[in-house]
Amino acid sequence: MTSSNIEFIYQNKIFKIKNPDSNETLLNYIRTKLKKTGTKEGCAEGGCGACTIVLGELKNNEINYKAINSCITFLPTLQGKQLILVEDLISKDGSLHPVQQAMVNYHGSQCGFCTPGFIMSLFSMYKKNSRFKDSEIKDSIAGNLCRCTGYQPIIKAAKSLKNKNKIDQFSNNKKDIINLLKKINNKSIVIYYKGKKYFAPRYIMELKKILKKNVDIDFLSGGTDLSLIVTKERKDINSIIYMNSIRELDYIKNNNKYIEIGASTPLIELESYIEKYYPDFTKILKRYGSPQIRNVATVAGNIATASPIGDCLPLLLSLNAKVVLQDLKKTKIFFLDDFFISYRKTKLKKGQFIHSIRIPLPKDNTFKAYKVSKRFDDDISSVCAAFNLEIGKNKVRSVRIAFGGMAAIPKRAIYCEKILSNSIVTDEIIYKAKKALEKDFKPISDMRASRSYRMEVAKNLLEKFCVEIKQKKLIGVYF
Ligand SMILES: Cc1cc2nc3c(=O)[nH]c(=O)nc-3n(C[C@H](O)[C@H](O)[C@H](O)COP(=O)(O)OP(=O)(O)OC[C@H]3O[C@@H](n4cnc5c(N)ncnc54)[C@H](O)[C@@H]3O)c2cc1C
Ligand code: FES
Numbered sequence: 040m041t042s043s044n045i046e047f048i049y050q051n052k053i054f055k056i057k058n059p060d061s062n063e064t065l066l067n068y069i070r071t072k073l074k075k076t077g078t079k080e081g082c083a084e085g086g087c088g089a090c091t092i093v094l095g096e097l098k099n100n101e102i103n104y105k106a107i108n109s110c111i112t113f114l115p116t117l118q119g120k121q122l123i124l125v126e127d128l129i130s131k132d133g134s135l136h137p138v139q140q141a142m143v144n145y146h147g148s149q150c151g152f153c154t155p156g157f158i159m160s161l162f163s164m165y166k167k168n169s170r171f172k173d174s175e176i177k178d179s180i181a182g183n184l185c186r187c188t189g190y191q192p193i194i195k196a197a198k199s200l201k202n203k204n205k206i207d208q209f210s211n212n213k214k215d216i217i218n219l220l221k222k223i224n225n226k227s228i229v230i231y232y233k234g235k236k237y238f239a240p241r242y243i244m245e246l247k248k249i250l251k252k253n254v255d256i257d258f259l260s261g262g263t264d265l266s267l268i269v270t271k272e273r274k275d276i277n278s279i280i281y282m283n284s285i286r287e288l289d290y291i292k293n294n295n296k297y298i299e300i301g302a303s304t305p306l307i308e309l310e311s312y313i314e315k316y317y318p319d320f321t322k323i324l325k326r327y328g329s330p331q332i333r334n335v336a337t338v339a340g341n342i343a344t345a346s347p348i349g350d351c352l353p354l355l356l357s358l359n360a361k362v363v364l365q366d367l368k369k370t371k372i373f374f375l376d377d378f379f380i381s382y383r384k385t386k387l388k389k390g391q392f393i394h395s396i397r398i399p400l401p402k403d404n405t406f407k408a409y410k411v412s413k414r415f416d417d418d419i420s421s422v423c424a425a426f427n428l429e430i431g432k433n434k435v436r437s438v439r440i441a442f443g444g445m446a447a448i449p450k451r452a453i454y455c456e457k458i459l460s461n462s463i464v465t466d467e468i469i470y471k472a473k474k475a476l477e478k479d480f481k482p483i484s485d486m487r488a489s490r491s492y493r494m495e496v497a498k499n500l501l502e503k504f505c506v507e508i509k510q511k512k513l514i515g516v517y518f
């Protein structure tokens with residue numbers, strides 16, 4: 040079934056919007072059309088969390104409550120989901136939700152501008168986990184900034200929610216909402232609005248048919264890069280095809296050789312899946328944007344953007360990952376090594392989309408990754424480094440090292456790798472390997488870091504890697 044009207048659940052009812060503007064943000068709709076002004080606008084670029092709302096999405100017959108940034112979400116992507124705003128947390132009898140009450144009890148608000156966003160981030164955590172650790176509290180609010188209260192009262196409020204009875208109006212209504220979500224979950228969307236086109240196919244076959252007639256079209260996955268064209272550059276995006284509506288592309292599987300990640304899989308799912316194979320991948324993802332960003336952003340979007348500071352990219356390069364591309368007729372598989380051409384340019388051609396990403400499963404290799412940014416949470420890397428090492432009998436058998444933030448593209452440190460490969464890792468070899476980085480990279484100075492800082496950090500991360508490997512006694516005998 041195809042429709043030009045989107046449907047979503049709001050306040051336990053199906054809401055319909057006829058022919059919406061595909062470039063309108065959800066935040067704008069909430070504040071100006073729904074007239075709910077609890078949700079605030081701070082930065083309009085996903086960085087402050089004031090606009091955080093929660094979406095309920097059906098997954099395996101359950102509702103998955105996701106905090107997202109409504110300022111960088113396009114309205115039509117609301118199709119088939121439940122919209123929950125800060126105003127909706129108050130019960131019919133006027134009593135506050137336990138999350139709101141905890142913020143009152145622990146004085147978690149002063150001017151109040153950030154408060155609705157914090158409430159919604161904590162609400163999403165509260166609905167997801169029956170128990171949560173202190174680290175999960177901090178993680179859940181990593182995408183929310185507060186200028187006046189300070190974070191301790193908010194953290195204390197969140198801690199007080201541990202072991203609280205989780206029954207609230209949302210759990211009481213869950214069955215009804217699931218039934219409503221099932222009713223509206225089965226259609227593809229095609230919208231023509233004042234010269235703008237928006238497609239949200241449900242199947243790959245539909246996607247290909249759309250591509251046949253619309254070669255010059257922008258793929259929208261999480262929208263955490265693309266939407267900024269509208270919210271920051273103030274430009275229109277005239278043709279959009281929404282990839283995250285395609286369920287067939289939302290998967291992670293492994294076949295004993297590699298992990299395959301479908302293009303629409305949000306990073307938050309990769310973050311938990313990959314931990315048992317490559318714990319450092321998860322460690323980096325936990326510092327990738329915020330939960331609001333990772334709830335929607337994808338690896339495919341990160342690869343297609345090809346930013347020199349895209350965090351997944353050095354990790355994937357060092358793990359020798361492949362990217363699977365499709366067009367109308369063919370599937371092409373590239374090693375990521377061969378995929379990036381120049382600054383933000385890739386081998387991706389018009390009419391081609393990223394179908395999936397393949398990461399080899401670990402064998403005898405040790406993988407480590409490091410991110411250095413000005414701020415620990417929700418910040419873009421100054422330098423990101425990834426090391427993938429295989430140890431032979433007496434020496435390093437092979438090593439793949441890749442850096443972000445050191446060149447116009449995410450790039451391997453080939454000269455440095457050559458020094459380390461087939462070597463016994465002595466202090467002298469480490470010195471030579473660090474020196475080789477000067478041959479590999481000529482970093483630039485920009486607002487995030489100076490050229491010399493970047494080079495110094497890259498060298499230090501290489502040394503840190505060697506020291507940590509030694510401490511784990513993986514290559515200790517070779518020092
Ligand atoms: C507040 C904030 C914090 C951020 N923090 C980080 C960070 O810490 N580290 C980091 O690396 N990045 C960060 N980013 C950037 C961004 O989140 C990532 O690049 C993200 O992975 C993009 O994925 P997406 O699914 O949102 O892509 P989108 O924005 O939907 O798309 C990005 C580009 O990829 C193309 N594209 C998307 N899917 C496909 C596909 N299947 N096939 C072909 N082309 C496709 C789009 O057309 C577009 O050109 C941040 C962004 C924001 C707003
Ligand atoms: S307004 Fe700042 S994250 Fe949306």
Ligand code: FES
Binds near residue numbers: 150151152186
């Ligand atoms: S209470 Fe004022 S910004 Fe947080």
